[in-house]
Amino acid sequence: MDNEVLVFVNGNSVDIPRLVEWTPKDLFVGGAWEAGAGGERFAVINPATGAVLAKVASAGVEDAAVALDRADAVQEKWAATAPRERAEILRRAFELMDGKYRPVLAATMTLEMGKPLGQANGEVTYGAEFFRWFSEEACRVRGDYYRLPEGALQAMVVKRPVGPCVFVTPWNFPLAMGTRKIGPALAAGCVCLWKPARDTPLTALLLARIMEEAGLPAGVLSVLPTTHSGEVTEKLLHDPRVRKLSFTGSTEVGKSLLKLAADQVLRTSMELGGNAPFVVFDDADIDRAVESAMATKMRNMGEACNAGDHFFVQDGIYDEFVSKFSAAMQAQKVGDGLDDGVEVGPLVNRSQLEKVSGMVERAVAAGAKVAGEPNVPQGYGFFFPPTVLTDVSPDSEIVTEEIFGPVAPVVRFDTEENLVRMVNSDKMGLGGYIHTSSWERIMRLAEKIEIGMIGFNAGTISNAGAPFGGVKQSGLGREGSTEGIEEYLETIYIGLPAPKLA
Known part of the structure; x- marks a missing residue:
C-alpha cells in the first residue's frame, strides 16, 4: 500500500x-x-x-x-x-x-x-x-468520591x-x-x-x-x-x-x-456560525497585525468559522494598515490548489461564489470601496479574488453577516469603549483576534468581549489541546x-x- x-x-x-x-x-x-x-x-x-x-x-x-x-x-x-x-x-x-x-x-x-x-x-x-x-x-477519564455534608452518605x-x-x-x-x-x-x-x-x-x-x-x-x-x-x-x-x-x-x-x-x-x-472580528489598536505592531490578518483571513480562502471576518482598525493607523493589508492580499497567487505556489484556491461551489459576490456587490453599491485591483484566473473555477473593502459601515451586511470567503471589510473605530460596543452587538461570538501592545488592555478586553475564543497578537489559535467553541448564537459545548x-x-x-x- x-x-x-x-x-x-x-x-x-x-x-x-x-x-x-x-x-x-x-x-x-x-x-x-x-x-x-x-x-x-x-x-x-x-x-x-x-x-x-x-x-x-x-x-x-x-x-x-x-x-x-x-x-x-x-x-x-x-x-x-x-x-x-x-x-x-x-x-x-x-x-x-x-x-x-x-x-x-x-x-x-x-x-x-x-x-x-x-x-x-x-x-x-x-x-x-x-x-x-x-x-x-x-x-484519563476519572470520577470522584467524597463525603456529603451531613456525613451519613x-x-x-x-x-x-x-x-x-x-x-x-x-x-x-x-x-x-x-x-x-x-x-x-x-x-x-x-x-x-x-x-x-x-x-x-x-x-x-x-x-x-x-x-x-x-x-x-x-x-x-x-x-x-x-x-x-x-x-x-x-x-x-x-x-x-x-x-x-x-x-x-x-x-x-x-x-x-x-x-x-x-x-x-x-x-x-x-x-455554529462565526463572524470573527479582527481588531487592531493604535499601539499594535502593524506589520505583525498584517501578517496575522493574512493568516486568519486567508486560511481556507476565508471559508473557516473562526477566520477573521471583518476588521476594526483604530483611526491613527487605519490608512497604513489598509495599505499594507491590501498589498499583501493582492500579492496572493490564486489558482488550482494543486499548482505550485498557489495560496488561494476556489470557493467550494457555485452557490458559495454567488453568495460572496453578492455581498461584495451590495457593499460597493452602499458606498464601500475596493482597495487595489484584485484579479482571478481566467477560465472555469469558482474563484473569487482576495479583496479588501474600505469605507464600510459597521452596521452593513458585510460586517454583521459571516462572509465565508476571501473578503476583508475594514471599519474605523475611535475608542476602546465604542469598539467593545460594536463587537458585543454581534449575535455571534465564536472567535476573535485583537492586536495591541498593552498587557492591561489584553486582560481588560478578555473580561469584556463576548467571544468564546480570543487570540491576542496572533492569527492562529486552534489546537486539539485547547477548548474550541463559542457563546451566544455561535453554539453550545x-x-x-x-x-x-x-x-x-x-x-x-x-x-x-x-x-x-x-
Whole structure:
C-alpha cells in the first residue's frame, strides 16, 4: 500500500484518475462497504475545474436504519472495551494519517474542496492531532468520591459513555471536523454515525478506510454521505437509541437540528456560525497585525468559522494598515490548489461564489470601496479574488453577516469603549483576534468581549489541546482539550452509606 500511495501523489503532482479510482465511493455501514439500498449516486465536483471527480453512493433512511442497528448492537461491547485498547486504535489511526495516508488525504481534500495542497497538509496535521490527543484522554477519564455534608452518605461519581452519537459536519474542513468529533466519542466508548457534507464525502470515506486498517471493530463507525440529508438525519434523531448529536455548520441549520433533538432530549454539541472580528489598536505592531490578518483571513480562502471576518482598525493607523493589508492580499497567487505556489484556491461551489459576490456587490453599491485591483484566473473555477473593502459601515451586511470567503471589510473605530460596543452587538461570538501592545488592555478586553475564543497578537489559535467553541448564537459545548471528552460522558452519582471513621 505504501508504494501504491506514493504513485498517486508526489509533491504537487497527483495522478487524479488513479487516486479517485482507489478512493472508496460506497457507504461505510457499520464496518461494511455497501452501495446503498436505493442504489442512488451523486457527483463530487472539483471546484477548480468543474470536472466530476467521482460518483458516490447516497444513503437513504433504510441505510441509516441499518447503520444504527449495527451500531446499537456493538455499543455495550465497545463501552466495555478497555480504555487502553480504545486508545491504541486511535493512536494507530493517528500514525496512519500522519504517515502513509498523509499525501492522499491532502490531495483528496484539495480535489473535492479546493484548498491549496499546503493548507490541506496542514489540515491533515490538525485533524490527525485530535486522534492523538484523545488517544491520551481515553485513559484519563476519572470520577470522584467524597463525603456529603451531613456525613451519613458517601458520594461516588462515575463517568460512562453517552451512547450512540450522530455527527453532521461541513465541507470546509472535511477531515478535521470529523476527527474532532470521532476522536472523543471513540475514546469515551461511544459508537458513531457520521453524515459528512455532500460536497466533500471522499475525505470522510477515506478516513473510514483508515479506521478499518487501525483495527476499529465493525459497527462502531458508519459514514453515510447523502443527498437526502434532512430525511436521514431526522430518521436517526427520532430513534430513541441515539443519545447524542454533534453538529458543525450554520446557525440556521443548527437551530433546526436543535428542534429535532428536543423530541428525544438528546445531548447536543453545536459549533455554529462565526463572524470573527479582527481588531487592531493604535499601539499594535502593524506589520505583525498584517501578517496575522493574512493568516486568519486567508486560511481556507476565508471559508473557516473562526477566520477573521471583518476588521476594526483604530483611526491613527487605519490608512497604513489598509495599505499594507491590501498589498499583501493582492500579492496572493490564486489558482488550482494543486499548482505550485498557489495560496488561494476556489470557493467550494457555485452557490458559495454567488453568495460572496453578492455581498461584495451590495457593499460597493452602499458606498464601500475596493482597495487595489484584485484579479482571478481566467477560465472555469469558482474563484473569487482576495479583496479588501474600505469605507464600510459597521452596521452593513458585510460586517454583521459571516462572509465565508476571501473578503476583508475594514471599519474605523475611535475608542476602546465604542469598539467593545460594536463587537458585543454581534449575535455571534465564536472567535476573535485583537492586536495591541498593552498587557492591561489584553486582560481588560478578555473580561469584556463576548467571544468564546480570543487570540491576542496572533492569527492562529486552534489546537486539539485547547477548548474550541463559542457563546451566544455561535453554539453550545466545547470540542478539543479536556472538555472535549466530557461532551460524550454521562455523570452518574451513587450514594453509599458513609463508613464510621471512629
